[in-house]
Amino acid sequence: MSHLFVYAKFYQQLHGTPAGSIPSIPAARGLHQCGGLWLPEQFVFLISMELLRNRGRKVITPEMYEFLCELDKKVTVGLVGGSDLCKIREQMGGSAALHRFKHVFTENGLVAYRYDQLICSKDIASHVGEELLQRLINFILRRLSEITLPVKRGTFVEFRKGMLNVSPIGRSCSQAERDAFYTYDKEHKIRETLVEVLRKEFGDCDLQFSIGGQISIDIFPTGWNKCFCLRFLEDYDTIHFFGDKTMKGGNDFEIFSHPRTIGHSVVGPEDTKKQLQDLFFS
Template sequence: MTKTHPRILALFDVDDTLTAARKVVTPEVTARIAKLKNQITVGVVGGSDLVKQKEQLGEDVIHTFDYSFSENGLVGYHNGECINKTSLKEYVGNDKLNKFINFTLLYIANLDIPIKRGTFIEFRQGMLNVSPIGRNCSQDERDDFEQYDHIHQVRAKMVNVLRAQFADYDFTYSIGGQGGNDYEIFVHDRTIGHAVKSPEDTLRLLDTLFP
């Protein structure tokens, strides 16, 4: 079927946009995307790998969307065909990565914060996901740290230190949550960013923009 407006691209985040955070997409959202795909070009972009994207959006995600970008765009598919695949390690080099990771782990080790668990750095194709308390924490612990961090600015201070220490690295730093790793796309002068808080918000916005 020929799209009505093929040059219009709607690019979606995953968590809290197409799905609830870390949850699976609902049939309602899948059906709405299929309808939208008849009108315009649709794409999805996320920081997780393609395996995780498939877990949340379905095994056929590279066909459900015209464009599918995982690992912050370093792995890209168009109409089910791989069009790009690279990695942070190839771009930066192993020596620089080791220096950054070693420094960050030492910084976290010296942090005086209420709890620490495990998996403080998760290496992905397109990013390093750094967690001061560790990604093995429970959801309750994550929520508690969010409140603690709001007061003590642990992550913001760490980002400032990393920016200064590795000023010669071509890295972009984003703090998770609002203004996360999709923020650069959201504010780009070639896009019109729309803020939503849930899949339900997304459906309402789509009904307004593309009835």
């Protein structure tokens, strides 16, 4: 597939232009002028890692991993997630992805890797201070103790390098319990209500609260959302972002609606694969 075909296809899909009315290649999205020459734009497909595994699986399927590797031969693929490095390795089936893909952003990019080399690491404890951190954790634990759910397990507050992750059911729940909570939460809005309470209580503390994944809430300093990783993608002219929590309050919302990105709202790995295929392989 030629670069010109790819860029013409991007132009049609992004601008709704009929095939017969695409402007001359220099005017079409996909080329930019440099020193009198028209050069190809640099694209990156940035994919939320939560989308790469089926709800019933904790690990990406071999088929999905192979698809991403094939895609990465044609356009740069970057991975971004809220989880820490240990969980990202688990979700991706080992450490191979850290070597295979140029950009891997854990904890929203607060801990960032380029071809497995650490290039950034932010620390929430140093940033907000121990006093605020303990006040926040103590408040959360009190609130969670007042919430009754069909089941509760363990690990309600997980301290990560760049954020706190809060789970009303507890992160040690089984996959079946995780799925059941996700359904229960959609009806009873447990996480949404907790986020509203936290925003009211800590509204003057320069913190953000976002619903993420099936069971948790991410808490981090303002600006430390997934948009943080964009500072490591300055060399790219066009950034396509694929996420599922793209609604306001979701942990993909800010990067999905950021002026530097073209946002794609997807639901699960099959839809992600289909949209990627429609954009690049069709």
